[in-house]
Amino acid sequence: MSNTIQWFPGHMHKARKEIEEVLPKIDVIIEVLDARIPFSSENPLIKTFRQKNDKPVVKVLNKRDLADPEMTERWIEHLEQDQGVKAIAITTEQISEVQKITELCRKLAPHREEMGKNIRTMIMGIPNVGKSTIINTLAGRTVAVTGNQPAVTRQQQRINLQNGIVLSDTPGILWPKVENPHSGFRLAATGAVKDTAMDYIDVAFFTIEYLMQAYPDLIKARYDLDDDLPESEIELMEAIGRKRGCLKSGGRVDLHKASEILINELRNGTLGHITMERPEMITEELIKVAEDNERKAEEKAKKKEERRKRYLRNKR
Ligand SMILES: Nc1nc2c(ncn2[C@@H]2O[C@H](COP(=O)(O)OP(=O)(O)O)[C@@H](O)[C@H]2O)c(=O)[nH]1
Ligand SMILES: [Mg+2]
Numbered sequence: 001m002s003n004t005i006q007w008f009p010g011h012m013h014k015a016r017k018e019i020e021e022v023l024p025k026i027d028v029i030i031e032v033l034d035a036r037i038p039f040s041s042e043n044p045l046i047k048t049f050r051q052k053n054d055k056p057v058v059k060v061l062n063k064r065d066l067a068d069p070e071m072t073e074r075w076i077e078h079l080e081q082d083q084g085v086k087a088i089a090i091t092t093e094q095i096s097e098v099q100k101i102t103e104l105c106r107k108l109a110p111h112r113e114e115m116g117k118n119i120r121t122m123i124m125g126i127p128n129v130g131k132s133t134i135i136n137t138l139a140g141r142t143v144a145v146t147g148n149q150p151a152v153t154r155q156q157q158r159i160n161l162q163n164g165i166v167l168s169d170t171p172g173i174l175w176p177k178v179e180n181p182h183s184g185f186r187l188a189a190t191g192a193v194k195d196t197a198m199d200y201i202d203v204a205f206f207t208i209e210y211l212m213q214a215y216p217d218l219i220k221a222r223y224d225l226d227d228d229l230p231e232s233e234i235e236l237m238e239a240i241g242r243k244r245g246c247l248k249s250g251g252r253v254d255l256h257k258a259s260e261i262l263i264n265e266l267r268n269g270t271l272g273h274i275t276m277e278r279p280e281m282i283t284e285e286l287i288k289v290a291e292d293n294e295r296k297a298e299e300k301a302k303k304k305e306e307r308r309k310r311y312l313r314n315k316r
Helices: 009-025 044-053 069-079 095-108 110-114 131-139 181-190 200-214 216-223 233-243 255-267 279-315
Strands: 028-034 057-062 085-089 119-124 158-160 165-169
Touching: 009 044, 009 119, 028 044, 028 095, 028 131, 057 069, 057 095, 069 085, 069 279, 085 095, 095 110, 095 119, 095 131, 095 165, 110 119, 119 131, 131 158, 131 165, 181 200, 181 255, 200 216, 200 233, 200 255, 216 233, 233 255
Parallel strands: 028 057, 028 119, 057 085, 119 165
Antiparallel strands: 158 165
């Protein structure tokens, strides 16, 4: 299984340097996450920034309109266990919800208001979580370009909201995590990362495996399937394909077409309100990723030792 999300260490380094330069003049970080994947849509650097500079953070779970409301509640509770963190779920479709972000900023930096000074905030997050839409909504006008923007350097935005809050955009681009392969799949499935070189079929199989245990009723309802869902991912994908007429000559199911349908319907919400990860799943995954890394390191050390022995033998 290959993880194909583009990762540019050079860009990352530049973003990091630029952010670290401005952070001392920031009072509150506004970290925007995708409510469907609150863990996978994090950028690991933000936590480092926050802890090193001792900055409070508002974690905004955006696109809650697509997520499972019960899971969103659990994520908020989980995220707020961290010191200096307030979490809120919003959809940019509701202006009143977006405006609540500024209320939380005030709660996190009361000393600035007491001094009669603006609260200086910085909005951070991986691409596509809705940062620009939030900025425009708070500004009440279009100041940031939204939608599918190529990863180019733009001018940094800084807007005085005229309500005691100054909002700046992150300089540079913060990429999502790439170490956890599950996160890669979830980012692709939700459309957080669009044109990955990932195969639709791989993404769909990963997705259906999760959905068949987490949201079987939504799958049954959407694809008009019997109460007993097939046990394997491939059978289920075939059943979905047959229901949607994705057939190749000879009557075989066109798995690629079926996969596209599943992924598109997940992304645009027609499948229902779905959250692709739960707090307790993540703990297990992180342990596994750490174990995998350790195993790889051991294998590498072993190979190195074997090479060394071979070399010494040949020399004799
Ligand atoms: N369903 C849904 N889509 C949203 C929401 N907020 C933003 N989007 C969409 O997400 C995409 C990325 O938004 P954008 O603001 O450009 O994200 P940025 O890359 O973080 O600046 C756009 O197509 C937005 O219309 C939301 O609350 N719900
Ligand atoms: Mg943007």
